[in-house]
Amino acid sequence: MERLALLGGLYSNYRALAVALDGASRRGVDGIYCLGDLGAFGPYPDRVFPMLQRAGVQTIQGNYDNSLALGLPDCQCGYTDPRDNYFARLSYDYTFRNTSEENKAWLGTLPATLRLEIGGVRLLLAHGSPRKMNEFLWESTSPDPFLNYLLDEAQADVLCVTHTGIKWHRALAGNRHVVNVGVLGRPENDGTTRVWYTLLTFSGSSVAVEFMPVFYDHLALSDDMQAERLPPEFIETIITGWWTTCLEILPHKERARGRF
Amino acid sequence: MKHPRIEMAHLDNLWFQVTGTLCNLACTHCFNSSGPDVKTFGHLSIEQVRHELEEGARRGVREVFFTGGEPFLHTAIAEMLEASLEFAATTVLTNGTLINDRMSDRLAEIEHRSRYSLEIRVSLDSFDERTNDAIRGVGVFKRVMATLARLSRRGLLPLVTVVRTWSDAEEQEILPGFTRILREAGYQHPRIKILPALPLGRELVRLPGAHDEPWVTEEMMHDFDADLLMCSNSRIVTDRGVWVCPLLVEKPDARLGDHLADAASGYELAHRACYSCYQYGTFCSNISAGIEGTGTLATHAEHGEA
Numbered sequence A: 001m002e003r004l005a006l007l008g009g010l011y012s013n014y015r016a017l018a019v020a021l022d023g024a025s026r027r028g029v030d031g032i033y034c035l036g037d038l039g040a041f042g043p044y045p046d047r048v049f050p051m052l053q054r055a056g057v058q059t060i061q062g063n064y065d066n067s068l069a070l071g072l073p074d075c076q077c078g079y080t081d082p083r084d085n086y087f088a089r090l091s092y093d094y095t096f097r098n099t100s101e102e103n104k105a106w107l108g109t110l111p112a113t114l115r116l117e118i119g120g121v122r123l124l125l126a127h128g129s130p131r132k133m134n135e136f137l138w139e140s141t142s143p144d145p146f147l148n149y150l151l152d153e154a155q156a157d158v159l160c161v162t163h164t165g166i167k168w169h170r171a172l173a174g175n176r177h178v179v180n181v182g183v184l185g186r187p188e189n190d191g192t193t194r195v196w197y198t199l200l201t202f203s204g205s206s207v208a209v210e211f212m213p214v215f216y217d218h219l220a221l222s223d224d225m226q227a228e229r230l231p232p233e234f235i236e237t238i239i240t241g242w243w244t245t246c247l248e249i250l251p252h253k254e255r256a257r258g259r260f
Numbered sequence B: 001m002k003h004p005r006i007e008m009a010h011l012d013n014l015w016f017q018v019t020g021t022l023c024n025l026a027c028t029h030c031f032n033s034s035g036p037d038v039k040t041f042g043h044l045s046i047e048q049v050r051h052e053l054e055e056g057a058r059r060g061v062r063e064v065f066f067t068g069g070e071p072f073l074h075t076a077i078a079e080m081l082e083a084s085l086e087f088a089a090t091t092v093l094t095n096g097t098l099i100n101d102r103m104s105d106r107l108a109e110i111e112h113r114s115r116y117s118l119e120i121r122v123s124l125d126s127f128d129e130r131t132n133d134a135i136r137g138v139g140v141f142k143r144v145m146a147t148l149a150r151l152s153r154r155g156l157l158p159l160v161t162v163v164r165t166w167s168d169a170e171e172q173e174i175l176p177g178f179t180r181i182l183r184e185a186g187y188q189h190p191r192i193k194i195l196p197a198l199p200l201g202r203e204l205v206r207l208p209g210a211h212d213e214p215w216v217t218e219e220m221m222h223d224f225d226a227d228l229l230m231c232s233n234s235r236i237v238t239d240r241g242v243w244v245c246p247l248l249v250e251k252p253d254a255r256l257g258d259h260l261a262d263a264a265s266g267y268e269l270a271h272r273a274c275y276s277c278y279q280y281g282t283f284c285s286n287i288s289a290g291i292e293g294t295g296t297l298a299t300h301a302e303h304g305e306a
């Protein structure tokens, strides 16, 4: 049996990361992986870097990391709504200013995808999708035939992604799985303040997927964000668990579950 | 002139021109000149739709779109949407005038039972009744607002799409204006998407200068992500065969085959409409408000000093 912890977007939420790393190590996992987007949204972007490095977390590049590493003018988040873009730019500017050159350079060394083989099961880790770093894989717009196509193309049995901010798992015929591991950066628009990471347990050819809630000091994070003068709209999300921005990217089902 | 050729990367989006060019309205900007007597294209049968859905599923389709004309003129539209949602996320593009209480109930039930999203895209042109009806026809505004209220009462969140027909000076009032009237109608958190006007169909007559749009050249394709063009990831099924994309259904050279199975060949961007795609990207997809493409470009330009 082998068990892995998969962390999605961190969005600089170093407080949730600390709790998740602690939880994963207490569960005795065999490896911890981060699927990218270290920065965005939250405060003090440099703080998550040493935490990942100390815990030996293998990290792949998200669109945010790619932008920071290359010094691009925006986060390639894939928003098109003017209001979403306005907020995306605020947080990108903040993160860009507050990420050290050394950390930006480190982001540039990260791979875009990672392949693992565990007991004959082929696992692929990607940020958005295997074919595009900033493609959104939402549960309600990722039908089975499409996911099977992605797995075929990627020659993988299990595909894990993040980027959307909302977790889900689809078991497909032939012991295949696609998992969106969720994010540690902010709650998933369900009216609670918890955030999530994912445990994958491999035994023989079977794979078990478990979503792990993370309860952290979200009020302290909100104080940090206030101190850093991050937008009140972002802080509201941390405190209430409802998204107030980036809503226009949500498909119908996911949007209908939220408050706004 | 040599036009760049776009190969099909993957069938992400499968479109059905389900009622051909038949529509109960005849909007002044309609890009395929649909209308009550326009019989360029006709109805698809549910069998045709099922057959191509299965082919699409074999090819790993992600999203299915039903358009026309006006899809709700088809008596089997609800059945088709239901069939489609077994395979993929599904969108129907409608003028919103034919969705009564019974149809709304049916749509809510279909949406509720499905694992995948059903998107109902309803067109409006202005938040001002008179301006809207000058484009879409007398009485249309009130009927559409009633439909939007009906759908949102049932927990459906229609995506209101607006073709950009205003001047730059009016730009700032548009989104707030729509939000206000939709809220007044009882649609609390309206989803709004703005689409660019296209140099095609009736719009060619309406837009000054639309005939002078440039073409896409091979040079322009350097460093350009071809995935942004529908021809790399979409096909549209009509009663007269399968065409490269929803925009070019009237162009004879854009017909690629009789069935989806034989319409995967590449296509040369030989039309001025291709230039709009090049400018705006996949604006036919469902994501977001804002004119796709330009939002990001503006961000690039203003961000220079970061």
Ligand code: SF4
Residues within 6 Å of the ligand: B006, B229, B230, B231, B232, B244, B245, B246, B247, B248, B267, B269, B270, B271, B273, B274, B275, B277, B278
């Ligand atoms: S109109 Fe757009 S999608 Fe259609 S062939 Fe031209 S570039 Fe491709």
Ligand SMILES: [Fe+2]
Residues within 6 Å of the ligand: A009, A037, A062, A063, A064, A077, A127, A134, A162, A163, A164
């Ligand atoms: Fe991302």
